[in-house]
Amino acid sequence: MITIIKNGEVYAPGYLGKKDVILAGTRIEGIYDNVDIPQNFGEVNVIDAEGKYVVPGFIDCHVHLNGGGGEGGFHTRTPEIQLSDIVAGGITTVVGCLGTDSVCRNMEGLLAKARALEIEGISTYIYTGSYEIPVKTITGSPRSDIILIDKVIGVGEVALSDHRSSQPTYEEFIKVAAEARVGGLIAGKCGIVHVHLGDGPQKLDYLVRLVRETEIPIEQLMPTHINRSRRVFEAGYEYARMGGIIDLTTSSDPDFLEEDEVKASTGLKIMLDRGIPVEQLQFSSDGQGSLPIFDKDRKFVGLGIGSTKSLYREFKDAVLKDGVKLEDALRAVTSNVADHLVLRYKGKLEGGRDGDIVVLNKNLDIVDVIAKGRTMVQKGEVVVKGIFEGSLGK
Structure with a gap:
């Protein structure tokens, strides 16, 4: 045709x-x-x-394809995503991940869902692992998953600075980054480590230390949820000044933002106005992931669900409400993501x-x-x- x-x-x-x-x-x-x-x-x-x-078709590099959640009990597990939820928001390529739960959700199920969506018509990739370290894999190691499984392009989402993380040591974290890098080099993939950032005091400390103390390049790391709070956002800005990738999460209700949460479209505008090169900036949706609400004592009090359609909403708001140039807003959901993830035919x-x-x-x-x-x-x-x-x- x-x-x-x-x-x-x-x-x-x-x-x-x-x-x-x-x-x-x-x-x-x-x-x-x-x-x-x-x-x-x-x-x-x-x-x-x-x-x-x-x-170009939009690329969403953080989607819980086979559902996520469960922080409020088994009944709070989010369902698998459907094809129409993805394409209705202009998304033609997704990268799937696991989150908090790697027991009731697993890598085999994530891979199967990615293959199903590919058959239905879009392009799909996945990260190996979940919040925890040691990384849960299919073949036994992150390196071999990246090398041997076509759809695996990196490791993630590894949780840091979050009460739900596995509280890994710095040494454990850099070993995961090293595994991912070597796997990516051998397989001709990005081998990126997609890092979930919580709102804890540690913020991006492990990432900054890795860049300063090891030979692993800063492009090997992709921290996400940078805009979850003003504190993390400011730490993300300093990390961007070092040359790091900044991933802004779009799944939040703009009418009910947390007190110091930064809307993704606004965060993009702020970063650009402060002189961060547009090539370092991108959006992802956290689609179909749970959005748990915890009180000041970290007790679960409520739950929302991420939407892939929020990626399009924040792209549109960036242009029409925040005054970002159309080309720059597009780069945040197309070419930048493709370049960071080494998706050679995308973006x-x-x-x-x-x-x-x-x-x-x-x-x-x-x-x-x-x-x-x-x-x-x-x-x-x-x-x-x-x-x-x-x-x-x-």
Whole structure:
């Protein structure tokens, strides 16, 4: 199938102007000026993007694909995510992870869910492990998981500075980072360590110390939940000044932010205004993860659930409410994530890359979503759903 997206303003994510984007099968064939379609050329799907933006598909690098939670008891375990929840928010690539619970949720189940979503139409990867160290793996070590399992690209989400973490020593943490780095080098993957940051006094201390005391490069670490509090955010800013990646979590209700929580779109604007290079900044959703509420004594008092759609919401708010340039907001959910995770065929619109595309109107509403050349959302409606969202789910 040949698909031509005509007359759209293309952001790749840098602005290319008014162009036509040609998809051949699952890949982008090329980007051209005013392509004429020959008569009797065969079956061609033409999408008219006149007056619209054509941008790369969004990448969400922190999604609890097979559910998470349980901090309030077994009945607070969140359910598995469905395909439509992902694509409705413009997301065409996800990275799955485990969280607090690595007993009732496990790596084998996470891998199976990632493979299922891939069959249903999007691109998927996973981290090996969970909050705890020693890391729970499939093959016996983080290094061998990264080397031997195609979908495993790194380790995470390892919890630090959190009352729910396994309270690892610094030496235990750097050994995990070393395992991930070597596994990534051998497999040609990022081998990144995705670090869950709590709101404890330690903040990013282990990460800063690792960068200063070892040969492991700062790009090997990806701390997330940087915006969970002003204290962590300020520590994250200092870490960014060292050259570190900053991952801002989008799953929070902007009408009910914690007292000192920083909204992701606002955090992006602050970091840019302070001179942090946009290439170091990114968003992730924490989709389908539990959002437990603890009181000052760390007692569980309530629960929410993360949404992958929040990634799109914060991207849109960054542009329309916080005044971030469209190209910069796009980079935080496309090319930056692809570059940090070494996803070579993702994150940009250019010939040879995967056919992952979002069409937006001038209000930044999602019109169409294409994943690997297949239309998943058309005129704002999800047209491809997961197997249990269709006839089997009725």
